[in-house]
Amino acid sequence: MTVEVRTLTNDADVRAATDVFRTAMVGLPPMTEPDRPLSEPGRTLGARLDGQLVGAATSFTSWLAVPGGARVPHAAVTRVGVLPTHTRRGVLTALLRRQLDDIAARGEVVASLRASEGLIYERFGYGVASSFVRLNIRRARARLRDSVPPSGEVRLLDRAQAWKVLPQIYTAADIRWTGAIDRPEYWWRQQELMTGDPAYVAVHGPVGAEDGFLRYHPIDTAQWFTGADRTIVVDDLVATTPAALLGLVRYLLSVDLVHTITIAFAAPDNPLPHLFTDPRAVETVAVRDETWLRLVDVPAALNARTYRENAAAVLVEVRDDVLGANTGVYRIAADGVTRVDATADLRTDVAALAAVYLGASSWRQLVVSGRAQESRPGVARSADELFVTDEQPFSGTFF
Numbered sequence: 001m002t003v004e005v006r007t008l009t010n011d012a013d014v015r016a017a018t019d020v021f022r023t024a025m026v027g028l029p030p031m032t033e034p035d036r037p038l039s040e041p042g043r044t045l046g047a048r049l050d051g052q053l054v055g056a057a058t059s060f061t062s063w064l065a066v067p068g069g070a071r072v073p074h075a076a077v078t079r080v081g082v083l084p085t086h087t088r089r090g091v092l093t094a095l096l097r098r099q100l101d102d103i104a105a106r107g108e109v110v111a112s113l114r115a116s117e118g119l120i121y122e123r124f125g126y127g128v129a130s131s132f133v134r135l136n137i138r139r140a141r142a143r144l145r146d147s148v149p150p151s152g153e154v155r156l157l158d159r160a161q162a163w164k165v166l167p168q169i170y171t172a173a174d175i176r177w178t179g180a181i182d183r184p185e186y187w188w189r190q191q192e193l194m195t196g197d198p199a200y201v202a203v204h205g206p207v208g209a210e211d212g213f214l215r216y217h218p219i220d221t222a223q224w225f226t227g228a229d230r231t232i233v234v235d236d237l238v239a240t241t242p243a244a245l246l247g248l249v250r251y252l253l254s255v256d257l258v259h260t261i262t263i264a265f266a267a268p269d270n271p272l273p274h275l276f277t278d279p280r281a282v283e284t285v286a287v288r289d290e291t292w293l294r295l296v297d298v299p300a301a302l303n304a305r306t307y308r309e310n311a312a313a314v315l316v317e318v319r320d321d322v323l324g325a326n327t328g329v330y331r332i333a334a335d336g337v338t339r340v341d342a343t344a345d346l347r348t349d350v351a352a353l354a355a356v357y358l359g360a361s362s363w364r365q366l367v368v369s370g371r372a373q374e375s376r377p378g379v380a381r382s383a384d385e386l387f388v389t390d391e392q393p394f395s396g397t398f399f
């Protein structure tokens, strides 16, 4: 029995692919492809065994911001699933290999995804390239330091307008923090479908020039009137300026009745603990892997990001067992990256390279763990100087 993988072109097949994913994921709410499709045309793959659709994977066209602020063409891979009746027969392998070939043929430089399990994707060359933290702010302890700079006005947005206005703000904001991705219409539709009523939405900045927003909802509302730990969860927080972040935090602290503010996704190096006189006002309750990154075109990806000026060049040998054209030795320096025929300073594979590419991990970590090998002791330190970034990578977009 061979797995047959094809691009699904008709609506019924694409709908069936979404059903396969939901069945595989077990715990997701129903997802139908409504009048406005959830899947970008031409990007959904279906895997058939004996004519039956048993697996699917899709992606949408996006960009990813890399160190230095450039945006590279990016495939946001999502809704990957195989029916429980047909797992461990190579269906995923056939799907993801084909998907990577398609992404490479489109000229997309990277692919990324959010993983349901930690053991699925490394074999296809994906590595953990950013993390997010989940924070709780205890409102009773959260007194802002006098030194916290001023911020602008925050307005509540009409909920009915939210799904129209938020995408406009996101697009207009020219977001370029390392790890940010584009949120195309398909992403917003999926959010709308899964979230429904956005509950409460607040924006920072003048109409038409907003620089941040947040969406939040209360949880465990059965005892809300008399509750002793009333909690709101911030599902989405986008702040493109420090003033927007401060304004939105001030707004959250001003919401009466609330004891705990949970921020579902925040950057690992977010400044929140520094805002309060009592650093324990903010508690990090979880740190999770976020971006699983696949460098699809290694030379283009390495050339797209910046490196520290004047740091010594490093020769890195990369092995890619899935997209073999990437395998080779690269001379990486601030003035450019070239493929060379020389003995490398460091050897690694494409998944481990993804882990250091945005700055989430260091070459030293890779060497200590055996994920990279040095040709001479200390060269990893020199590579870390070259790869240094000025912020921790963070996407803030779950898909």
Ligand SMILES: CC(=O)SCCNC(=O)CCNC(=O)[C@H](O)C(C)(C)COP(=O)(O)OP(=O)(O)OC[C@H]1O[C@@H](n2cnc3c(N)ncnc32)[C@H](O)[C@@H]1OP(=O)(O)O
Residues within 6 Å of the ligand: 024, 025, 077, 078, 079, 080, 081, 082, 083, 086, 087, 088, 089, 090, 091, 092, 093, 094, 113, 114, 115, 116, 117, 119, 120
């Ligand atoms: C981006 C996203 O959408 S994340 C969501 C991913 N989907 C899910 O988690 C839904 C539930 N799970 C599934 O649908 C399936 O189990 C999948 C898609 C994860 C794997 O599909 P399969 O067709 O079983 O994978 P396939 O047979 O190609 O396995 C490839 C290898 O990965 C391993 N593998 C696959 N899934 C897992 C897993 N969850 N944990 C550990 N190893 C795994 C297999 O053992 C196999 O290893 P081997 O080659 O050494 O034997």
